[in-house]
Amino acid sequence: MKNYTLLVGLLPAIMVTGAVNAAELYNKNGNKLDLSGQIEGNHYISDDKSEDGDNSFVRFGLMGETQVNDQITGYGFYQAELTASASEDDGDNGSKTRYAYAGLKVGDAGSFDYGRNNGILYDVGGWTDVLPEFGGDSYQQTDVFMTQRAGNLATYRNKNFFNLIDGLDFAVQYQGRNDANDRNKSERNGNGWGMSTTYDLGMGLSLGAAYSSSERTNKQKEDGNGDRANALSTGLKYDENNLYLAALYAQTYNMNLYGGDDRVANKTQNVELVAQYQFESGLQPSLAWIYSKGKNLGHEVGSKYYSSEALANYIDVGANYHFNKNITAKVDYKINMLDNSAFTKDAEISTDDIVSLAIVYQF
Template sequence: MKRKVLAILVPALLVAGAANAAEIYNKNGNKVDFYGKVDARHTFSDNPGDDGDETYVQIGFKGETQINDMLIGYGRWEYKTYANNTEGSSDKSFNRLAFAGLKFANVGSFDYGRNYGVVYDVEAWTDMLPVFGGDSYTYTDNFMTGRTNNVATFRTSDFFGQVDGWALALQYQGNNEGSNATEDQEGTKNGHGDVRFQNGDGYGISTTYDFGSAVAELQGLSVGAAYSSSDRTNSQEGYRGVINTYGNRHHNGSVTAGGEEADAWTVGVKYDANNVYLAMMYAETRNMTPFGDNGIANKTQNFEVTAQYQFDFGLRPSLAWVYSNGIDVGVHYNEHGAHLTDQELVNYIDVGATYYFNKNFSTYIDYKINLLDEDAKFYKANGIATDDVVGIGMVYQF
C-alpha cells in the first residue's frame, strides 16, 4: 500500500512544488499554507566554481481570501537562503517569488510582482532533474525566461471555462533597467548591476493544451508554446559590438549581441502518466541569452529532453540531454582576418536518480556529463566550464 501511495504522491510533488504544504490557517474564507525544504547538497567537480557545499533552505507561503462568490484574493511569497558560507556573509539570501492577485470565478486570474516569466511555462516541463537541467537558455532575471521582477500576469485555465485543458497566459513586464554612467534609466530602482540581466518593457504569451481533458486515451499528453519580446535597455544596446580577443589574435573571443529588441520562442511536448515522464522542448532566443563571463548571444538554438520513471518503491531515475548552440557568438582571427563562428554554449548528458523514503524525505544523486570540448579556446577565453559535475544530497520538505 505504501508503495502505491508513493507512486501517486511523488509525481504530484514534482509538478506542484508546494503540494506538501502545511495548512496553518483556514477560517472564514481565509486560508494560508506554509511550505519549505532543507536541501543538504554537495557538488563535486574539477572546476572550482562547481565544487563544494551547496546546502540551502527554502520556505514560502500561499494564501487566499474569499472576497465574494465571484472573487478570490491570493498571494504567494518564497524565500531562499544558502547555508554554505560564514554567518557574517550577507549575499546568500533572496526572494524567489512575491506576488499578489485576484481570481475572477472561471474567467481567470491577474497578479503582479516577482513571478515566473510565461516562457518558463514550457521550459518547466524539462526542468525536472534532481540538481541540474533547465539551463539551455533560461536564466533568472533574464527577461521572461525564468523568475523575474515587475511582471503583471493574466492566466486562464480551460480557456475562460469554455475548453477543457486549454490554458492561456498573457504577461507584461515593466522596465528593470538600472543606472549607467550617464543616466538613470526607467526602472533604475529594480535594475540589475550586470547589464546582461536588465530589461526594457515587454510582453509574453504562453498556451498549453492537455489532450487528456478531451480524450481519455491521451491521458497525460500535453503540448505547449510560448513567446516573448522586449525592448533592450540603453546599457544593453551600448554594450553591443564588444570583441574580446584575450591577447593572442588567433584565439577565439566573443561578440556581444546588438539589436534593440530581445525575443524568445519555444514549443514543447510532455507525457506524464503510468509512472512515465517524458518531456521535450525546442527554443530560440535573440539578443538576450547570457554566456560565459560577459557575453550576450546574438541568437541561440536550444533543445532539452527529459525522461524519468517512477517506481512504486520510491526510486525515480532520470536521463536528460541539454543543448544550446550560439549563432555568431565567437570571433576568430586567421590569415584572412576576423570572422564570426557558431559555438556550443551548453551541451551535456545528465544521469540522475531520486529515492523517496516518503512524501517528506528523499535523497538524490545527479551526474552532469559535460560534452563541451575542454581544449576549445573559446570556452577558456570566456570562462565557460567544461568539466563534469556530480551533485548528491538529502531533502526534508514539508
C-alpha cells in the same frame, strides 16, 4: 497504489511553488495561510573549483488565500532562500527572494497577479526543468527577460479557455522595465510582453508553446545586436502510468547571456529532452540531454573568429529516491560534452563534469 505515483507528479510543483504538502497555519472564515519549506543538504563534486563544494540551502514560503465572494478569490505567495554554505561572519550570505506576487482569481474569467514570478516562457520550459538537480538551463536564466524567475511581471491566466474547452490554457504577461532609469538599477530588461498556450490532449499527452518580445535596455543595445530580445519555445510532454517524457525546442534572439563577461548571444537554438520513471519502491531514475547552440556570436579569440558554438551540451543521469512525501535522497551526474577549447576558455564556460549528492526534507 502507494502515494509515490502521486508524488512524481507533485514534486516539480513542490520545488517551484512550495505550495504542495504545506503546513496549514490558519483556515477560518474563508481565509487560509499555509507554510511550506524545503531543507536541502547538497554537495557538488567537480574539478571546476567554482562549482565544487557545499551547495546546501533552505527555502520557506507562505501561501495566502482569501475568499472575497463566491466568484472572487484573492491570493499571494512568497518564497525565500537562505544559503547554508556561507560562514556566519559573511554579511552577504546568499539570501534571496525567489517569488513574491499577489493577485485575484475571478471565476471562469481567469486570474491576474503582479510581482516576482515565473516568466511566460517557463510555462513550457518548466516541463523539462524536472531533473534531480541540474537541467532547465539551455536558455532559461534567472532575471533574463521572461525566461525563468523575474521581477516586475503582470500575468493573466485562463484555465480551460473560460471553462469552454477542457485542457486548453493560455496566459498573457507584461514585464515592466528593469534598467538604469528604473529604481532597481539592474539593466535586466526593457518593457516586454509574452503569451503562452498549453493543451492537455488527454491520455497524459500535452502540447505547449510560448513567445516573448522585449525592448533591450540602452546599455544592452551597446553591443550592436539589436533593439529587441525575442524568444519562441515549443514543447510536448507525456505524463501517465508512472512514465514522464518531455521535449523542448526554443530559439532566442539577443537575449541569452554566456560566459564570465556576460556576453549576449545574437541567436541561440536550444533542445532539452527528459525521460523519467517512477517505481512504486520510491526510486525515480532520470535521463536527459541539454543543448544550446549560439549563432552569430561575433566572438574573437586572438586572430580566430567564432560565430557558431555550443554554449551548453551535457547528458544528465540521475535518480531520486522518495522515502515518503517529505524526505528524498537524490544523485545527479552532469556529463559535460563541451570541448576544452580556446573559445570555452576565453568565454569562461565550464567544461567539467559535476556530481550532486543531496538529501531533501520538504513540507
